[in-house]
Amino acid sequence: MPPTSAPTRLTDRKRVAILDAAVAEFRASGYEATSMDRIAASAGVSKRTVYNHFPSKEALFVRILEDMMSHGGDELDVPYRPDAPLRPQLMTLVQRKLQLLRDPQFTDLARVAIAAGLHHPALAREMIESLDQREEGLTTWIRAAAADGRLRAPDPAFAAMQLHALVKGFAFWPQIAMGQPPLTAAGQDTVASAAVDMFLAYYG
Structure with missing residues (x-):
């Protein structure tokens, strides 16, 4: 915690x-x-x-996940700055996300949550809803940048989901599903840079 x-x-x-x-x-x-x-x-x-x-045990587990996601979500609440370049702002958001994904407690509980969700559909739905709410910070940032005319993102939530997928494909799912070690600091930098550059190449 x-x-x-x-x-x-x-x-x-x-x-x-x-x-x-x-x-x-x-x-x-x-x-x-x-x-x-x-x-x-x-x-x-x-x-x-x-x-x-x-x-119930389910309520206790959901509370733990909510606390964990809230802690990580606070780190992702980076306000959009119209006077600053987009890439450094996005890099800050992605790097903070990578720091959360590297936390051993987060990884362990995520693995437990996924396994539990396979047998308890109601629990799985609550977990997904909680995760969606905690990742709203990136969507808010993209929405603000699009409203400012600096991103072409008609659907900010979809765009945010794409960026999360680019990150989690290297820094979450391989560790959860295949037991791969967490990314090194250099690996995190590589993933963050590539994800942000791909995102901006399409939406910028």
Whole structure:
């Protein structure tokens, strides 16, 4: 979970302990093998306390993903600047996305989420909706650049999806699906530069 200031109320401290324990259990054992009993034991609280905070394992897992995506989404909220060149602005957005994708906790939980989604369609839908909302920052940037006449992107959401696909094709799916190692710093620079140049060549 992203670092936060230490909570002062006991109930808040318990909630943080539950979330931290759940992250560790999901990463270590996967979605199916993780139980609310194990999470409670790991957090040092009763199972009733866990259920007081989260009505189900699914709700707890979705909350973890939302927190994770929110943390990454904040990093992608880079406002469009009409007075600055497009390429450096896009490079900043893509490089921040690559930093998130390189986070081992993000990768582990994404792998757990994908596996869980295969058996729980409702959970998969919630995950996709959460991901779409957290990637809105790039769409907002593209929409602003298009409104300013600097990009030819009649469908900003589609254009953003294309750029995300260019990045994830090298820095997410090979690691999730085939166990490839995270990109090196040099590899990230190569992917970011190529993705941005391809995007601007088409939409610029």
